[in-house]
Amino acid sequence: MKNIIKILIVSFLLISCKSTMVDSGLIVKTSPYDIETTYSKLKDIITNNPNLTLLLDLDHSKNAASVNLNLDPTRVLMFGNPKLGTPLMKANQTIGIDLPQRILIYKSPSSGTMISYNDPMYLKKRHNLSSNDEVFKKISKALDDITNKVITAK
Template sequence: MTENTRPRILLHILFTLLFSGVLSGCSGRPINLPENYAASDALFDRVSGNVTRSESLKQVVEIDHSRLGQEVGSVMPPSRVLIFSNPAFESEVIQQNPLAAIDLPLRVLAYQSDTDGQAHVIYNQYDYLEARYGLEKGSTLEARFNKVMAEVLAGVPQERIAAFDPYEMSSDGIITLDSPFSFDMTVQRVQQAIDSQDDTVGFGRVDFRAQAKAIGVDINPSTLILFGAPAPGASAMSDAPTLGLDAFCQKMLIWQDDNNNVHLSFNDLIALADRQNVNKSLALRIINQRLKGVFEAALEE
């Protein structure tokens, strides 16, 4: 065993023990009954219906964090995210800052709040995107965003729309690794690293360049891979269901800059928890370290 591989192996052992129940013990949460989901599901269905009826939006994937977790014995409150695409908006954002693709496509989370026990929806407002990625304020881009979200949230009672406060993050909270490989090879190696994990589920890919090309816009190669591990993810969200908007599922962005250099970027989950002012559980910290270790190894020559 080399000095480089020993920390990764020890981390994997700790990770396995934690989520097999040896270290975590009983969560103390009751199993969610079908009626526990009724209020958040109603909000989700409203948002999903709005997206389905829209001529400019396309659903990418829905992820029911709570039910997926419960299927593998990891209980958390209702938390269900809808990811949907508006290629014109996304292409313009990526032209301004390619890293912004980590927060694209747009998404809305329906969840049950631990604070008031009520169902809410929450999303990242334009102020957040502007602050994190330096987007233009008061631009046609902001107007387009607001129009999209008004369409998506139509019919949702205002008192059920929650917001993060503050919108900004103290740092961008993005980890970027330089890849020594071509763009296509980097995508392949990242996907192989994901597939090699025995507890992960794939939720799809978004090829932003192909989407932009379809509407006559040229951007650099940019692909987002969506995946997650239901058991550890639900454990990390057990006291922080709003992490289901940003931190879960995982989003691996492979992108090429103007100098043809290739990079892998992904969220620092601890920074997202700080921004949301939610519990930074041991489970969340272990997942964060696991992501760094797995993908650093994937890009080693």
């Protein structure tokens, strides 16, 4: 009986840990390229897409260096499409804290070059948006397509 209780407790803890990871709302992908190549490919894809506008190119490592601190390479590209984002903000303006879209490119000491972005379906839940399903699906597909182009060889 004690063993069954221990197994149930351990199982519960493992399930709880797993759901916390899943509920983070982040989609994380590994790039086979170094950070500069990954960053350059991503920026090119965004700037050459007529439906997207690059709004911000943030280099956290450079900013850290400006105050004499070291940070592994960490960059953020912020971009958007007002035709998709505006209807979401009209439905619930709080989603504006998560828009425009951002993709983080960073060097993980243990995993190499990584790409992360917010899962649009998580944002839908976070901001209690029950409508605009097609917009969320379109954004999800676009982010998946963009990041997959970055991490696949040409």
